[in-house]
Amino acid sequence: MFQSTFSSDIFSELENLHQQVQRAFNAGSGIRGNTIGTYPMLNVGKTPQSIELYAFAPGLDPASIDVNLERGVLTIAAERNSDLPTPNEKSTVHINERFAGRFRRVLSLPEEIDPSDVSAKYRDGVLHIQLKRRESAQPRRITVQ
Structure with missing residues (x-):
């Protein structure tokens, strides 16, 4: 008699919708916003004496990494080559999820x-x-006299 227009599992439908919206806007699910596709991923923290930055960038030649600090702006740039064969009539790449190319x-x-x-x-x-x-x-610490 009464037919619902919703799936029997409304929560899975909402999760599917959420994933579609994320893919459409390429937005990360973290509180920091758009992180998907950003390379290299960073961790930044501070101590009383310093700011510590960790960039996760495997497969680089250390000599090819360019780190510059100018007027309060830190720039990290390098290039990572692809380990996959060049696609041609004799080879095919089925999955390529690892970033390759220049980054900054x-x-x-x-x-x-x-x-x-x-x-x-x-x-x-x-x-x-x-x-x-x-x-x-x-x-x-300031000593009180």
């Missing part, structure tokens, strides 16, 4: 960074950039 990430940094005290190390596919904070920006 640009980040604005706070003024508290000391541009003369920055180090970068690449190990096991992770680029670690340590940006020291100016002495005047570091927390200090």
